[in-house]
Amino acid sequence: LSFISSVTWQTGETYRALRELLFKRGCVSSLVNLPFDVFKNAYVDTGVYILSGRVLGSYRIYRFPKKARVSSLDDVDYITVPSKLVTAPEYKVVLDPKAASVLSRVSSDLSFTELGKLSISTQGLAGNMFERSGRSKGDKWYPFLEKGQVYRYEFEIDQTSFCDMSDKPSLTQFYEAVPKILVRRVINRQDRLMVAFTNERLVFKKDINPFILASTKLSPHYVLGILNSSLISYLYVNSSSVATKDDFRQTTLAELRRIPIRTINFSDSEDKSRHDRMVEMVEQMLTLHKQLASAKTEHEKTVLQRQIDATDKQIDQLVYELYGLTEEEIKMVEEN
Numbered sequence: 515l516s517f518i519s520s521v522t523w524q525t526g527e528t529y530r531a532l533r534e535l536l537f538k539r540g541c542v543s544s545l546v547n548l549p550f551d552v553f554k555n556a557y558v559d560t561g562v563y564i565l566s567g568r569v570l571g572s573y574r575i576y577r578f579p580k581k582a583r584v585s586s587l588d589d590v591d592y593i594t595v596p597s598k599l600v601t602a603p604e605y606k607v608v609l610d611p612k613a614a615s616v617l618s619r620v621s622s623d624l625s626f627t628e629l630g631k632l633s634i635s636t637q638g639l640a641g642n643m644f645e646r647s648g649r650s651k652g653d654k655w656y657p658f659l660e661k662g663q664v665y666r667y668e669f670e671i672d673q674t675s676f677c678d679m680s681d682k683p684s685l686t687q688f689y690e691a692v693p694k695i696l697v698r699r700v701i702n703r704q705d706r707l708m709v710a711f712t713n714e715r716l717v718f719k720k721d722i723n724p725f726i727l728a729s730t731k732l733s734p735h736y737v738l739g740i741l742n743s744s745l746i747s748y749l750y751v752n753s754s755s756v757a758t759k760d761d762f763r764q765t766t767l768a769e770l771r772r773i774p775i776r777t778i779n780f781s782d783s784e785d786k787s788r789h790d791r792m793v794e795m796v797e798q799m800l801t802l803h804k805q806l807a808s809a810k811t812e813h814e815k816t817v818l819q820r821q822i823d824a825t826d827k828q829i830d831q832l833v834y835e836l837y838g839l840t841e842e843e844i845k846m847v848e849e850n
């Protein structure tokens with residue numbers, strides 16, 4: 515049986531039961547994820563799927579570049595994915611077996627844990643959820659981010675108001691003046707997660723998700739460096755069909771919480787040294803971005819950008835070391 519549908523079912527949270535049904539029966543044979551805008555006036559990402567009535571040990575998948583133009587599927591260069599890589603409880607379609615292999619390896623390593631187990635998190639709030647004012651009217655009125663955005667290592671605040679949080683006591687913990695990692699809901703066009711840091715008392719709008727580290731010795735800056743690395747963006751976008759939807763490329767809170775974070779054995783001097791090196795480089799990154807934002811001359815901007823790029827590469831190299839990547843796997847990440 516072959517048909518065309520949206521791609522959301524492949525990794526979307528609400529389609530787990532469907533995927534379990536399909537893969538337990540061994541039905542998936544081939545998947546072709548089509549470019550964007552194949553069907554006029556249909557603003558969804560679509561794919562061609564072939565299902566089989568017999569149990570199969572693998573399936574084939576090919577994902578067209580988003581801007582490709584397709585007239586035939588005759589010469590599609592499929593990747594073969596062993597069905598055993600599709601595992602419980604999510605049964606997510608494996609989009610890239612190489613990324614899945616890295617994720618599988620670190621998920622079985624006790625040195626790693628999920629971001630959601632290290633932190634508490636929530637989605638930002640829509641402005642229409644509460645009364646807002648241009649001034650504070652008491653202790654339960656919090657600054658609200660009217661205009662601003664999260665970029666890599668940058669949090670821009672352009673305009674704030676005040677909002678009444680008196681009827682939302684369970685949510686105020688996410689908006690107090692404590693260290694917070696902010697993840698932008700939308701993924702940028704370079705397939706990178708956008709992650710910043712703040713410790714301001716502030717309620718974030720709907721497209722910014724705050725994460726607060728729970729009881730842990732890990733520095734928020736250590737986790738910030740990992741989340742902004744090339745590796746984590748590569749693993750994320752190659753394991754989520756929602757992340758590369760061309761109409762609205764976005765993260766989901768559930769998938770962000772499953773990002774694997776390398777923990778640190780602080781009694782091991784070498785391990786502690788890695789943690790401290792990361793914190794030092796991330797603090798340097800934050801300073802460099804602030805300096806770039808206030809730079810006056812083109813020469814100054816060029817020098818600062820070169821320093822940012824060099825520090826970014828050093829952070830990537832440290833993350834490769836922390837996650838135990840091989841030379842081949844590093845090349846795989848950097849070629850994407």
